[in-house]
Amino acid sequence: MKSSFVVPADLDAVQRHPKAAKVGERMRMHNPLCYGCGEESAEGLHLQMFAGEDFEVTATMDVAARFEGGPGVIHGGVLSTAFDDVMGMIPLLIGPSAVTVHLEVDYQRPIPIGSQLQFTAKLLGRQRRKIYAEGIAHLGDPDEPVATGHAIFVTIDVREHFADHLANSRLADEYKARMSRP
Numbered sequence: 001m002k003s004s005f006v007v008p009a010d011l012d013a014v015q016r017h018p019k020a021a022k023v024g025e026r027m028r029m030h031n032p033l034c035y036g037c038g039e040e041s042a043e044g045l046h047l048q049m050f051a052g053e054d055f056e057v058t059a060t061m062d063v064a065a066r067f068e069g070g071p072g073v074i075h076g077g078v079l080s081t082a083f084d085d086v087m088g089m090i091p092l093l094i095g096p097s098a099v100t101v102h103l104e105v106d107y108q109r110p111i112p113i114g115s116q117l118q119f120t121a122k123l124l125g126r127q128r129r130k131i132y133a134e135g136i137a138h139l140g141d142p143d144e145p146v147a148t149g150h151a152i153f154v155t156i157d158v159r160e161h162f163a164d165h166l167a168n169s170r171l172a173d174e175y176k177a178r179m180s181r182p
């Protein structure tokens, strides 16, 4: 990796949340309209995420024709969206909701339209509200990654963070009802 992404040395202790998805279990969508993993996002990536051992998440994504960037290959922005969402599941293994504050992707090989991308993401550490994660994407052999991602997520109070924006969602009524429950 050729960037300034640095995980601090003085990390906090972390534990897997008792209510986190079990190993091998599909992780629930955080929002059915999410462009990354939402089943109700017609044009979205439709990532399928699974909880792994310890602090790992795996995911698969079919590289559909609508994701083309260069001729016959995936668009780089689509791939970075996928990394954002896959690594964005890591905080849910330790508990808090969190949003991306930093995301970077190293593109190592072209990724063909029609292929199935597989992802493995893992926690690198937590320091206060910051959660550091790393992910790789591969086409079947995890020892031959086609891209690598790094991200920092910051924990949020979900109700507070989204309060002014719920009305923009197609599921505004549902979210308003859910967030007004004690």
Ligand SMILES: CCCCCCCCCCCC(=O)SCCNC(=O)CCNC(=O)[C@H](O)C(C)(C)COP(=O)(O)OP(=O)(O)OC[C@H]1O[C@@H](n2cnc3c(N)ncnc32)[C@H](O)[C@@H]1OP(=O)(O)O
Residues within 6 Å of the ligand: 030, 031, 084, 085, 088, 089, 097, 098, 099, 100, 101, 102, 127, 128, 129, 130, 152, 154, 156, 158
């Ligand atoms: C319905 C269920 C939904 C559940 C939601 C699940 C969604 C997951 C999947 C999708 C993920 C996304 O795409 S999220 C969408 C894209 N992201 C966003 O929209 C986030 C926009 N950013 C923000 O709203 C804000 O920056 C916040 C709220 C995240 C943080 O602001 P804040 O609360 O004022 O906190 P602040 O003090 O600035 O930062 C806290 C700590 O993080 C550090 N920090 C802040 N920014 C950075 C940065 N770019 N790089 C490094 N470190 C940073 C600070 O130095 C500090 O460290 P220290 O002092 O402790 O050392």
